[in-house]
Amino acid sequence: MKSRTNIMGLAIILVTLAVCPLTAPHLMAADVENCDLCHKYSGLGRIDESGKKHLFYVNDSLFQQSVHGKVRCKECHSEIEKYPHTNTKKVDCATVCHLIDPSTGENFSHATMIEKYELSVHGTKDAEGNLKEHAEDLAACIYCHENRIYQPVTGLAQKDQGVAQEILDRCLGCHNEEQWARTFYNHFTHRLHQRRTSRRMVELCVSCHEDTERMARHGLTVTGTFHDTFHWQGIKYGDPNAPNCITCHAPVGYFSHQIMPKNDARSAIHRDNLVRTCANLDGLQTCHPSATPSFAQGKIHPADFKIGVFEFKMKGLDRLRKITRGEMKPFQEVRAQQPAPEELTPLDYYQGLILQLIKYFYLMLIGGLISFMILHQVLDYFATRREMKEGGMH
Amino acid sequence: MTIRVRETWTIGEADAYTPKKEEYYIRMNIHERIQHHLVWSSFVILAITGFMVEFPEEWLRYFDPYRETVFYWRGLLHRIFAVVMIINIGYQALYLAFSKEGRGYFLSMLPELKDAKDFFQNMAYYLQRGEKPLFDRFNYKEKLEYWTGWIGNIIITVTGFFLWFQEFFPKFIFDLSILIHTMEAILASSAIMVWHFYEVHLKPGKFPMSNVWLDGKISEHELEEEHPLQYEKVKAQTITSSQIPDL
Numbered sequence: 001m002k003s004r005t006n007i008m009g010l011a012i013i014l015v016t017l018a019v020c021p022l023t024a025p026h027l028m029a030a031d032v033e034n035c036d037l038c039h040k041y042s043g044l045g046r047i048d049e050s051g052k053k054h055l056f057y058v059n060d061s062l063f064q065q066s067v068h069g070k071v072r073c074k075e076c077h078s079e080i081e082k083y084p085h086t087n088t089k090k091v092d093c094a095t096v097c098h099l100i101d102p103s104t105g106e107n108f109s110h111a112t113m114i115e116k117y118e119l120s121v122h123g124t125k126d127a128e129g130n131l132k133e134h135a136e137d138l139a140a141c142i143y144c145h146e147n148r149i150y151q152p153v154t155g156l157a158q159k160d161q162g163v164a165q166e167i168l169d170r171c172l173g174c175h176n177e178e179q180w181a182r183t184f185y186n187h188f189t190h191r192l193h194q195r196r197t198s199r200r201m202v203e204l205c206v207s208c209h210e211d212t213e214r215m216a217r218h219g220l221t222v223t224g225t226f227h228d229t230f231h232w233q234g235i236k237y238g239d240p241n242a243p244n245c246i247t248c249h250a251p252v253g254y255f256s257h258q259i260m261p262k263n264d265a266r267s268a269i270h271r272d273n274l275v276r277t278c279a280n281l282d283g284l285q286t287c288h289p290s291a292t293p294s295f296a297q298g299k300i301h302p303a304d305f306k307i308g309v310f311e312f313k314m315k316g317l318d319r320l321r322k323i324t325r326g327e328m329k330p331f332q333e334v335r336a337q338q339p340a341p342e343e344l345t346p347l348d349y350y351q352g353l354i355l356q357l358i359k360y361f362y363l364m365l366i367g368g369l370i371s372f373m374i375l376h377q378v379l380d381y382f383a384t385r386r387e388m389k390e391g392g393m394h
Numbered sequence: 395m396t397i398r399v400r401e402t403w404t405i406g407e408a409d410a411y412t413p414k415k416e417e418y419y420i421r422m423n424i425h426e427r428i429q430h431h432l433v434w435s436s437f438v439i440l441a442i443t444g445f446m447v448e449f450p451e452e453w454l455r456y457f458d459p460y461r462e463t464v465f466y467w468r469g470l471l472h473r474i475f476a477v478v479m480i481i482n483i484g485y486q487a488l489y490l491a492f493s494k495e496g497r498g499y500f501l502s503m504l505p506e507l508k509d510a511k512d513f514f515q516n517m518a519y520y521l522q523r524g525e526k527p528l529f530d531r532f533n534y535k536e537k538l539e540y541w542t543g544w545i546g547n548i549i550i551t552v553t554g555f556f557l558w559f560q561e562f563f564p565k566f567i568f569d570l571s572i573l574i575h576t577m578e579a580i581l582a583s584s585a586i587m588v589w590h591f592y593e594v595h596l597k598p599g600k601f602p603m604s605n606v607w608l609d610g611k612i613s614e615h616e617l618e619e620e621h622p623l624q625y626e627k628v629k630a631q632t633i634t635s636s637q638i639p640d641l
Contacts, residue, residue: 354570370588374588
């Protein structure tokens with residue numbers, strides 16, 4: 001078995017040597033540990049005992065353009081001592097790496113960010129430091145952060161993607177190393193804009209928050225009704241001013257890694273902070289600058305009282321199909337979207353009730369009146385035809 | 395009601411090219427026609443720009459890459475034509491209150507007991523159980539449409555106002571408004587499509603459309619057929635065509 005591994009290793013080395021001259025030299029330069037030797041093969045991977053596929057392929061040219069492009073593999077995968085190596089542990093994002101943080105002169109680490117995050121509603125530990133219930137449901141770093149490719153912009157007014165050569169040339173006036181200047185430019189302009197579009201942001205958050213079972217485990221209601229709000233209509237049309245989850249849950253002055261439960265005074269959606277959040281006077285988006293306390297109250301993702309005009313039939317049929325197949329219980333969705341009764345104030349409850357009643361009143365009115373009209377006109381059609389046949393008219 | 399004479403040509407007969415004189419009546423005067431043009435044009439644009447908010451996502455790719463621009467213009471046009479619609483309501487209200495013709499229009503439009511009787515008699519007629527009722531200037535169908543139009547217009551204007559200036563009102567008013575605004579829009583659009591489009595476009599004898607909304611004219615035999623009571627009154631009051639000078 002061992003000799004076989006050696007032969008395989010030799011073969012890999014030989015193939016690598018043969019391919020080496022074809023590889024761009026500047027890409028090879030960063031990979032001083034030579035991990036690329038194996039990991040550049042796109043088929044590299046395995047299927048583990050549980051049948052899960054693992055892909056170990058690293059596209060070096062893409063990795064170079066990513067936010068971690070300057071970090072060597074061993075900085076994060078620090079326990080690897082030799083190769084071919086065996087199973088590696090999951091990367092701990094709090095690892096201190098050898099990059100120097102220019103602001104402090106010390107080695108860089110994400111530990112401070114993780115400390116803050118652990119205190120938020122998404123953190124795995126409670127105030128006493130004990131592991132929360134169902135901690136495995138909570139999003140760890142890599143749930144939201146894949147190692148992104150830099151998305152530089154060419155300016156502030158027109159945020160076209162790319163590197164503005166004019167600006168880069170200004171850097172290169174003093175800094176001779178172009179690769180360094182380019183990375184710094186990327187790093188800086190990547191941060192100038194929200195790199196996820198509002199749509200992607202909503203998709204990311206609802207990937208957990210629309211999961212009925214998962215939300216039920218944490219005593220939360222699903223946020224599916226966000227898609228009924230006018231906020232979502234704006235996002236659907238790509239309006240840059242339309243708010244996504246972060247716009248309200250972590251506006252200016254708050255931090256997306258420190259989202260707090262809504263009853264916490266530090267939360268942007270706490271009752272006392274809502275006016276400021278809706279007004280969003282410091283933000284880049286224009287929201288509701290003259291918001292009043294009475295405007296900024298009530299549920300923004302309310303229980304499902306809106307009907308889809310064009311999607312109604314499709315949604316209904318889909319639901320019916322699922323119910324007949326036994327994949328879903330009747331009214332399951334509606335129930336999941338209703339906040340628990342004890343969570344509602346009497347005012348919220350009666351307001352919801354009024355809205356529901358108006359919805360059903362209108363549905364009956366529309367159904368009844370339009371059916372009456374259709375019937376009336378059909379009768380009129382046949383009467384008119386009779387009349388014309390008899391020659392009484394025209 | 396004024397009587398006028400127009401020249402018509404009868405196609406396919408021996409004297410096809412000699413104009414014939416036919417009597418007609420003005421059913422919609424110039425004010426009513428302008429009001430109708432304003433209301434239908436703004437209604438169509440408001441319905442389209444309004445229901446665009448409800449479009450499923452798959453439809454939106456047809457707007458690419460102009461989605462954002464489309465969304466901006468959608469909102470702007472909706473507001474502009476909402477104002478046109480509201481101004482038109484005011485115009486109609488002033489017309490009804492302050493002009494002689496308008497007051498007459500309003501009085502003939504008021505619902506009365508006869509309309510209920512007409513409805514049942516008409517139902518019987520449809521089912522071949524009775525005679526066709528004799529309608530006056532406006533029949534119960536027209537009155538129903540007119541007054542539901544007024545009610546719907548007021549509801550949708552008020553809720554639209556709350557939506558436009560949402561920040562100054564409680565969130566509950568906003569929730570209520572967005573629900574009622576949508577529902578009322580669905581109701582109004584479908585009612586127009588079923589009730590009005592049939593009556594003036596699809597009805598046998600009317601297809602492709604009745605011309606009253608364009609020139610305001612209704613021919614004598616049409617008036618006699620559709621509004622016999624009014625025809626009798628008008629006939630008794632007005633001079634005949636032979637008595638008015640050539641136009």
